[in-house]
Amino acid sequence: MDMQKVDAIIEKYNKDETALLAVLQDIQAEKNYLPREAMERVAEIMEVPFSRVSSLATFFSSFSLEPRGEHIVTICMGTACHVRGAPLVLKEVERELGIANGETTSDLKFTIETVNCVGACALGPLVIIDENYHGNISTSEVEEMLEQYQNPSKQEG
Amino acid sequence: MVKVNSPKALEEIIQKKKKESGKEGTYISICGGTGCIASGGNGVLEAFQEVIADDPDVKLVRTGCHGFCERGPLVVIQPQGILYQKVKPGDAADIYEKTIKNGEIIKKHLYRDQKKQAYEKEADVPFYKFQKRIVFKMNGHIDPEKIDDYLAMDGYSALSKVLTSMKPDQIIDTVIKSGLRGRGGGGFPAGIKWKSTKAATGDKKYVLCNADEGDPGAFMDRSIMEGNPHSVIEGMLIGAYAIGSDEGYIYIRNEYPLAIKRLKVALEQAREYGFLGKNILGTDFSFDIKINRGGGAFVCGESTALMLSIEGKVGRPRTKYIHTADSGLWDKPTNLNNVETWANIPHIFNKGVDWFTSIGTGDVSEHPWGGSKGTKIFSLVGKVNNTGLVEVPFGITLRDIIFKIGGGIKNSKKGRKFKAVQTGGPSGGCIPEKHLDEPVDFDGLTKMGSMMGSGGMIVMDDHTCLVEVARYFVDFLKDESCGKCTPCREGLRRMSQILNRIVVGEGKEGDIELLEKLASAMEISSLCALGQTAAYPVLSTIKYFREEYERHIKDGYCDGKQCTELIRYNIDEDACTGCSICAKKCPTKAISGELKKTYRIDQSECVRCGVCFNVCNFNAVEILSGSEIKEKMGE
Structure with a gap:
């Protein structure tokens, strides 16, 4: 990863130690995951032990230490989505992509993740792909939904 | 922007903004909450912008969440208050021509209840009619990214009132007397918390807002922040002044990007006017707020974990024999309240303790634990017809919330029935039908074996396995x-x-x-x-x-017919008309048969996703469990 970008992010927060979490979030937003070199750089410049950076990166579930796919397929597992069938939708997405929750397809195209709740409960079961919300998804619609991202030419609206 | 440097200047600017707001005339309020945006709300907004571009008499307001997320995107024509639901961008021109110019109601956009009765006005729709909207009052009217809209509705006047006419102890006493209890889950009286933090030794004190709304199925805090961020900021200002703090933090979930954006805009605009910063309204009081984003850890909603997380550390709670009011963030006295609690504060000072205590249950004149006062916002979700956010007075029954406001159980025509309602988030409990007529308040829910929590209310039908x-x-x-x-x-x-x-x-x-x-x-x-x-x-x-x-x-029997290992889907040959819809929808192609004859499910291929059951129009798909499997299928 381009270390200048890491430096710029740290600079934005004035090397403020309390912004450690925010710095890591911004790096992940930039890179899609937290590369080890970037974490080491953060520790060095912000003058905190690497163990502390590492403990934050592993404690909070929004961080990934592995490269993630081009499209992040996030299935909401909040209670409202759960009672409306989210586990079945997750199973179907896993079946369709041939990977388990938390994994990335070998072509680095898709990563499956779950989230505890995004607060769009009226639309449950809900799948968020990148920043697009797909609401009221039933298992029979999963294939079609993923299709839009497999063949970007069809990706309209 | 001119700094508002005295209470008089604030009064003048409020009057000015009221005149400028143009809300006396026609305005179209379009919901810009996460739910409506996810259903295509931004496209609707753009379409209306185009349609009214040449009409100076019609204003457009992109508001925060209206609450009725199930029916989004929502459009309300004011001042008549006509509610159009599930509006599409293509409808904008028609709505403008017919309703706005000619006053004609377009029936197809109206909300219809379960009995197909149509409602023209938002206020008459049962979902809204039985609510009491105080904290949510401005949602649906103001643009959350325009502080002027908040000012035009007397924004920051409660702050001005306390800064000019009340001593910190009087303010705290007012909050105690109001009986306001923490809306984040604990139900601890806010005023008592403030009092302890004020009394704690130390010059530096912190005032925090807990916006780490981690309970799955609860999203009221998000909607307050997205719809009316200044009410939270004003509440925190009043608290900070009473407690003697000059620095605050809002700790918010990173999963709420829109709320973060709108809070940032609001903080910036409040700073420009001088409501945040040094010498607020020309007084000695100074205060500012920073935003801290969470990292997706549920436990960080716990006070000590939240504070550690703000310090840039891993959020693991500590024991609390020393209260955070004495030693919290960076070991300084710290007061933490939830978003909804803060948003209640300006209302209490604007309208008074008597008004606030007239709403709700119990008697708080002796001590604030004596009852539950004011309103609570619940997120009514799950197997209910009208999903959304509902603000109701304490004391309302669960039945009124679920059946009057919520419109009853989804798919009741297909035989689905109420089974339980889950309140209080992951730490709450499931309440059965026999308690539906009991009043909802902090102590009532605890007695029923559940809790208030942050206000998630997940309705479950008989096809839910407890x-x-x-x-x-x-x-x-x-x-x-x-x-x-x-x-x-x-x-x-x-x-x-x-x-x-x-x-x-x-x-x-x-x-x-x-x-x-x-x-x-x-x-x-x-x-x-x-x-x-x-x-x-x-x-x-x-x-x-x-x-x-x-x-x-x-x-091996599952009552909710939900535990996939214990159930089998089966097609009742007598009821099946051979329409083939189930075979078409089955994701694993486990269903085969001949058109107009009967279809069968290959159990070895079936993943028990339930699609066939949901799509069958003839109730021919049955779900078997336990001994039924042997009896009917001979397995």
Whole structure:
């Protein structure tokens, strides 16, 4: 990863130690995951032990230490989505992509993740792909939904 | 922008903004909450912008969440208050021509209830009619990214009032007398908290807002921040002045990007006017707020974990024999309240204690624990017709919320019936039908074996398995347990193992008793509330639905017909018309047959996703469990 970008992010927060979490979030937003070199750089410049950076990166579930796919397929597992069938939708997405929750397809195209709740409960079961919300998804619609991202030419609206 | 440097200047600017707001005339309010945006709200907004571009008499307001997320995108034509639901960008021109120019109601956009009765006005729709919107009052009217809209509705006048006419102790006394209890879950009286923090030794004090709304199924705090961020900021300002703090933080979930954006805009605009910063309204009081984003850890909603997280550390709770009011953020006296609690504060000072205490239950004149005053916002979700956010006075019954406001159970025509309602988030409980007529308040819900929590209300029908629900919450908490204390870490693991074997039909005799034992050990010995209350979903479901647990264990029978290992989908040959819709929709192609004859499910291919059951128009798909499987299918 381009270390200048890491430096710029740290600079934005004035090397403020309390912004450690925010710095890591911004790096992940930039890179899609937290590369080890970037974490080491953060520790060095912000003058905190690497163990502390590492403990934050592993404690909070929004961080990934592995490269993630081009499209992040996030299935909401909040209670409202759960009672409306989210586990079945997750199973179907896993079946369709041939990977388990938390994994990335070998072509680095898709990563499956779950989230505890995004607060769009009226639309449950809900799948968020990148920043697009797909609401009221039933298992029979999963294939079609993923299709839009497999063949970007069809990706309209 | 001119700094508002005195209460008089504020009064002048409020009057000016009222005149400028143009709200006397026609304006179109378009919901810009996360739910409506996800259903295509931005496109609707753009379409209306285009349509009214040449009409100076019509204003457009992109507001925060209106609450009726199920029916989004929502458009309300003011001042008449006509509600159009599920509006599409293509409808904009028609709505403008017919309704705005000619006053004609377009029937197809109106909300219709279960009996197909149409409603023209938002205020008459049962979903809104039985609510009491105080905190949500401005949502739907103001643009959250325009401080002028907030000012035009007397924004920051409560701040001005307390700064000019009240001493800190009087302010705290008012909050205590109002009986305002924490809306984040604990229900601790806000005024008492303020008093302790004010009394704590030290010059530097912090005022925090807990916006780490981690309870799955609850999103009222998000909607307050997205719809009316200044009400939270004004509440925090009043609290900071009373407590003697000059620095505040809002700790917010990173999963709420829109709320973060709108808060940032609001903080910036408040600073420009001088409502944040040094010498606010020309007084000696100075205060500013920073935003801190969470990292997706449920436990960080716990006060000490939240504070550690703001310090840039891992959020693991500590014991609280020293209260955070004495030693919190960076070991300084710290006051933490939830978003909804803060948003109530300006209203209490604008309208007074008598008004506030007239709403709700009990008597708080002696002490603030005497009742539950004001309103509470619930997120009414799950198997209910009108999903959304509802603000109701304490004391309303669960039945009124679910059936009057919520419009009853989804798919009741297909025979679905109410089974339980889950309140209080992962630490809450499931309440059965027999308690539906009891009043909802802090103490009432506790008595029913659940809790208020942050206000999630998840409705479950007879096709919900309560054992599976308990498993869901225990697995959720198992993943979210920080691991610091043994009872919570290990207790949840063992509970999860037991529940996971019960739902696949491998439960053993004695499992229920073992769950109860583990639950009581965790309640007594866990370090923080996460572990102490983690067993509530298990205990409440055992209390009210023990026979369901027993049937899972003894008969391999799932009452909710939900535990996939214990059920089989079967097509009733007599009822099947051979329409083939199930075969078309089946994701694994497990259904085969001949058109106009009957279809069959190949059990070895079936993943039990339930699509066939949902799409069948002739109730020909049945779900079998336990001995039914043998009887009907000979398996």
